Amino acid sequence: MANSPSAKKRAKQADKRSDHNGSLRSMVRTYIKNVVKAIEAKDLEKAQAAYKLAVPVIDRMADKGIIHKNKAARNKSRLNQHIKTLSQAAA
Numbered sequence: 001m002a003n004s005p006s007a008k009k010r011a012k013q014a015d016k017r018s019d020h021n022g023s024l025r026s027m028v029r030t031y032i033k034n035v036v037k038a039i040e041a042k043d044l045e046k047a048q049a050a051y052k053l054a055v056p057v058i059d060r061m062a063d064k065g066i067i068h069k070n071k072a073a074r075n076k077s078r079l080n081q082h083i084k085t086l087s088q089a090a091a
Helices: 005-040 044-064 069-090
Strands: none
Touching: 005 044, 005 069, 044 069
């Protein structure tokens, strides 16, 4: 437990920041999950729409440092690859 006033304040700030970052990380996961569900349902239009919504959110969280930039790139790449596979199967 923090003893000095500055350490107590830092502990409070860390808790607050942790809660905020956790909610942002959860939001990113939800957007990714929406794309994955559409892909699993083999609904190309819905998957493309969900992907277009997810990409700016993923990029924004990578810019803020909530997720690593390489993880953001990996997620976008894999989702896009699945969507391309789905569109080729439909054609």
